[in-house]
Amino acid sequence: MATQTAPPPKPRSPFRWTRWLIYAILLASTAFYLLPVYLILLTSFKQYTDIDLYRMWQPPPLFNLPDCTNAFIFCFDSFYEAWFGSPAVIGMGQAFINSVITTVPSTVISTLLGSLNGYILSKWKFKYADVVFPLVLFGMFIPYQSILIPLTLTLRAMGLYASLAGLNFVHIVYSIPIAALIFRNYYATIPNEMVEAARIDGGNIFSIYRHIILPLSPPAIVVVLIWQFTNIWNDFIFAVTIAQNQNQPMTVALNNIAGSFTVQWNVQMAAAFLTALPTLLVYIVLGRYFLRGLLAGSLKG
Amino acid sequence: MTTTWEKNWEKIVGFLFILPSLIAISVFVYGFIGWTSWVSVSNWTRGAAPNYTYGGFDAYARLMGVGERYAAGIDARRFSSSLRNVIGFTLLFLVSCILIGFFLAALLDRHIVGEGFFRSLFLFPMAISFIVTGLAWRWLFTPGDPNLGTVGVNRIFENLGLGFIRPNWASDVVYHIPANSGLGELLNGVGLGWLASPSFGLSLGVITLTIAAMWQLSGYTMALYLAGLRGISDDLREAARVDGASEWQIYRYIIIPLLKPVTLSVVVILAHISLKIYDLVVAMGGVGQGFVKDVPAYNMWETTFEQARFSAGAAIGVILLILISLLIVPYLTISMRQQEER
Secondary structure (H helix, E strand, O other), X not given: OHHHHOOOOOOOOOOOHHHHHHHHHHHHHHHHHHHHXXXXXXXXXOOHHHOOHHHOOOOOOOOOOOOOOOEEOEEOHHHHHHHHOOOOOOOHHHHHHHHHHHHHHHHHHHHHHHHHHHHHHHHOOXXXXXXXXXXXXXXXXXXXXXXXXXXXXXXXXXXXOOOHHHHHHHHHHHOHHHHHHHHHHHHOOOOHHHHHHHHHOOOOHHHHHHHHHHHHOHHHHHHHHHHHHHHHHHOOHHHHHHOOHHHOOHHHHHHHHHHHOOOOHHHHHHHHHHHXXXXXXXXXXXXXXXXXXXXXXXXXX | OOOHHHHHHHHHHHHHHHHHHHHHHHHHHHHHHHHHHHHHOEOOOOOOOOOOOEOOOHHHHHXXXXXXXXXXXHHHHHHHHHHHHHHHHHHXXXXXXXXXXXXXXXXXXXXXXXXXXHHHHHHHHHHOOHHHHHHHHHHHOOOOOOOOOOOHHHHHHHHOOOOOOOOOOOXXXXXOOOOOOHHHHHHHHOOOHHHOOHHHOEEHHHHXXXXXXXXXXXXXXXXXXXXXXXXXXXXXXXXXHHOOOOHHHHHHHHHHHHOHHHHHHHHHHHHHHHHOOXXXXXXXXXXXXXXXXXXXXXXXXXXXXXXXXXXHHHHHHHHHHHHHHHHHHHHHHHHHHHHHHO
């Protein structure tokens, strides 16, 4: 065939119809992935008087906002109500603080612990370490429904039930497997010869961690921090079981607002937007590492 | 050189460092699983005060509808409905995520302008809580009053000229193969008549859950496949092309077989998420009329923490754990063996 002697077709030739088809499909998919976000944004900038199921795809009125108390181009009344809540449910403002207190310490501590565990499991394998590791890993796959009853009883006995410290404790314990996995897989890529060489130079288990492993760790640390932050921020099952009233983090508060402001779904959507914002910002700013973290979660490292 | 004694000493120190984590896992995972299992066979049927005396497998009998007394009970009806839903949901969710994820990855692998943009865009739902996702999709699937106009996604179909697609997403109908249809009689003829019953049906509620979950995780599937595709060298495809293979044949005989490990990971990760799905059901309005959207994880939480029926809740938790273990234990065994071989 004549084309076989010709140079291979340029990958970026934009004039073939298949290229157009590919872009058409990608743009249609873009519309699908943006659809719920569009609805959330559209609705959260509407006022109560403008929300109507049969006009749900109409944009909110701009500039002309006679009944709106918090307006600047858009109406921010929904956000105001979502932020302060009602006598029946806590607002997203309080819930935001609860989420930060739940997420930040849990994330930092579980990352430190994961680094240490991963180091021991990859460079200081004790007898049966390869048997123990999959048994630890199993912990990240269990449905938490199978441990919730003993967990609530134990937390009550420890005086941690219905407290944010209790949530911190639970998140740290149940993230041991995933943090250990990511660090262990990452440290496995550091050649054992480096550790051996350091031992010959008189290094011990601590100095090797401090001077060799830790300086090489930042990529894995960032991955685990992001992974843990999104997972703990988005957790619902532990939060709804353990946190009570004033302690609720954003996911639970959002669910309560959805149950309480049943008709005012502009408030629901504003609360949903506020709940999603922190993890979305982390994703936008640190997306590259986020992707790496996701891939690390596939057990393949 | 370090002596054996020194090396052993350091190993002991290392073990001491990891010991608290190991103890935590053995108590909070394995100990608690044992504890829950005991609750499920105890006499702690109702109320907040634990009663740990042995009471037999009554909770399981109720859920499974064993014996005449329990066969028509509400517990059995609810549990079989929740099992049917979670299995249907898992299968639909897996198939749709794998097809869409692989398809999008294959498209993005073809030197697309703006690849980074599309990749981030398909992936961002992964960063969002199921509660947010569920709430947004719940409104997209609002039924509305057909006399007043179409709402949500049905309105979008209408504007796209697909107005004939306007299901009542909140309906409590469970679609299944009718027993008196041709297919139903055929199945009956080969001894599979039980497939043509509501026990193997699917409700629109389960479809709405699937679409919302697929929106959230198909981009993630795409990312895993894209990473896999990037690991396949261009030389291999080029060689196949020179040998006269069509693009379709290259995918069928080279790329898809090479991506098998990725598919295995995808299946395990997605299935363990979907089998324990809970928050999405909460955010999408609960179990629905006749439990058409119920799942075991939701069933367990409501039974335990709202109805205070602890042995029944514990039994559901144990069954859910067994269901997931059937998937996870072989997977962990295989991947650990592969790691040893390497």
